[in-house]
Amino acid sequence: MFTTTITPNQQGIPLDLFAAIEDLKKELNAVILAHYYQDPDIQDIADFIGDSLQLARAAANTNADVIVFAGVHFMAETAKILNPDKLVLLPDLDAGCSLADSCPPEEFAAFKAAHPNHLVVSYINCSAEIKAMSDIICTSSNAVKIVEQIPKDQPIIFAPDRNLGRYVMEQTGRDLVLWQGSCIVHETFSEKKIVQLKITHPEAEAIAHPECETSVLRHASFIGSTAALLNYCQKSPSQEFIVATEPGIIHQMQKLAPHKHFIPAPPENNCNCNECPFMRLNTLEKLYLAMKNRSPEITMSEDIRVAALRPIQRMLEMSV
Ligand code: 13P
Numbered sequence: 482m483f484t485t486t487i488t489p490n491q492q493g494i495p496l497d498l499f500a501a502i503e504d505l506k507k508e509l510n511a512v513i514l515a516h517y518y519q520d521p522d523i524q525d526i527a528d529f530i531g532d533s534l535q536l537a538r539a540a541a542n543t544n545a546d547v548i549v550f551a552g553v554h555f556m557a558e559t560a561k562i563l564n565p566d567k568l569v570l571l572p573d574l575d576a577g578c579s580l581a582d583s584c585p586p587e588e589f590a591a592f593k594a595a596h597p598n599h600l601v602v603s604y605i606n607c608s609a610e611i612k613a614m615s616d617i618i619c620t621s622s623n624a625v626k627i628v629e630q631i632p633k634d635q636p637i638i639f640a641p642d643r644n645l646g647r648y649v650m651e652q653t654g655r656d657l658v659l660w661q662g663s664c665i666v667h668e669t670f671s672e673k674k675i676v677q678l679k680i681t682h683p684e685a686e687a688i689a690h691p692e693c694e695t696s697v698l699r700h701a702s703f704i705g706s707t708a709a710l711l712n713y714c715q716k717s718p719s720q721e722f723i724v725a726t727e728p729g730i731i732h733q734m735q736k737l738a739p740h741k742h743f744i745p746a747p748p749e750n751n752c753n754c755n756e757c758p759f760m761r762l763n764t765l766e767k768l769y770l771a772m773k774n775r776s777p778e779i780t781m782s783e784d785i786r787v788a789a790l791r792p793i794q795r796m797l798e799m800s801v
């Protein structure tokens with residue numbers, strides 16, 4: 482039973498969305514999982530906030546009947562692959578990912594066929610179809626650890642992110658066959674502007690996500706997933722950071738280290754292209770409506786789901 486008594490506006494949307502969402506959470510026995518790149522309001526109402534690996538683990542372990550995924554499509558799809566019997570909602574079905582889109586299944590199947598005997602390690606930022614063609618999934622927080630566990634004489638295809646792939650090659654000394662995909666957000670940062678910021682803020686530490694290009698990574702004193710970056714800036718004695726990843730993460734950085742100063746790494750152009758346009762499609766209002774209408778829901782064919790589950794489970798086993 483919908484229990485809220487909160488006053489709606491003329492469109493029937495409650496004025497206090499926070500209270501209305503809390504009511505719906507109880508009514509549906511729902512859990513809200515949110516990525517660090519979501520709007521601050523969404524992060525604040527979420528039951529769990531994390532990076533891609535933490536969110537996949539949270540989805541694998543939840544007892545809720547409904548998973549409301551405040552993130553992008555491939556993340557909600559991963560939650561559905563792990564929970565075929567649960568209702569998985571994504572506030573905006575158009576919340577995709579340029580990196581996932583840079584790896585179309587038919588072209589990837591041909592690429593794979595051209596490299597027989599290669600093991601396929603795919604970054605979780607890909608579609609269920611690509612996962613179904615993969616041997617092991619990884620995220621930015623466990624990619625190095627996973628590749629290190631594969632026998633040295635085993636050739637590997639790494640898809641779809643060429644930047645993360647190149648970073649893994651440097652860290653492991655392995656030669657990987659890279660699919661040439663990339664993230665529009667992490668390729669937008671300006672090396673020149675980061676260097677200028679380091680000159681005007683000599684005490685600031687630059688930290689970066691491994692989806693960034695080498696020209697940005699070489700200026701970073703720490704490289705890691707969103708969760709690793711968050712953890713690092715709390716522990717580091719530095720008081721100021723230049724953050725080369727989507728600036729949504731700064732909400733948590735500021736909450737967990739309120740006395741420190743976080744500067745978003747600037748994009749090449751005078752635009753806000755360092756904000757992920759897909760992540761930002763989700764709003765508190767759409768989240769409320771998704772819960773109220775039990776839609777839009779993530780669905781997929783059972784064949785693809787079963788094939789995509791195996792490499793995700795291998796990842797979870799290999800990154801305990
Ligand atoms: P992580 O959550 O693994 O840090 O990845 C960032 C990202 O781009 C998600 O789309």
Ligand code: SF4
Pocket residue numbers: 553577578579580581606664665666667727757758759760
């Ligand atoms: Fe995809 Fe990049 Fe957005 Fe992450 S930040 S969801 S990789 S487009």
